[in-house]
Amino acid sequence: MPRSEPSSGGPRAPVRMTLFVAGGEENSRRAQQNLARLCEQELNDNYTLDVVDVLEDFQAATRQNVMVTPTLIVAEPPPKVTILGDLRDMERLRAAFGLD
Numbered sequence: 001m002p003r004s005e006p007s008s009g010g011p012r013a014p015v016r017m018t019l020f021v022a023g024g025e026e027n028s029r030r031a032q033q034n035l036a037r038l039c040e041q042e043l044n045d046n047y048t049l050d051v052v053d054v055l056e057d058f059q060a061a062t063r064q065n066v067m068v069t070p071t072l073i074v075a076e077p078p079p080k081v082t083i084l085g086d087l088r089d090m091e092r093l094r095a096a097f098g099l100d
Contacts, residue, residue, distance in 0.1 A: 015047040030086040031070035
């Protein structure tokens with residue numbers, strides 16, 4: 001369970017995000033690895049992450065207007081940010097998490 005207090009050097013508010021993947025596809029695996037690395041290095045336990053496999057739950061993707069995978073939706077902190085691809089651009093991820 002995520003901590004309610006921000007860690008030093010981390011974001012002021014917890015990061016809440018959803019990663020949409022397509023099974024074990026290469027881009028989906030890379031996105032999960034890149035996101036896990038950044039969360040471990042920068043967010044500590046100050047985040048919640050839901051991973052949705054669109055092959056198992058396509059309706060969740062439809063509700064969020066996700067047409068491509070992998071797609072990361074960062075709901076909090078505001079503003080809502082959507083990032084497509086394998087999430088290798090760490091600076092863009094840091095900005096989406098309010099770490100810039």
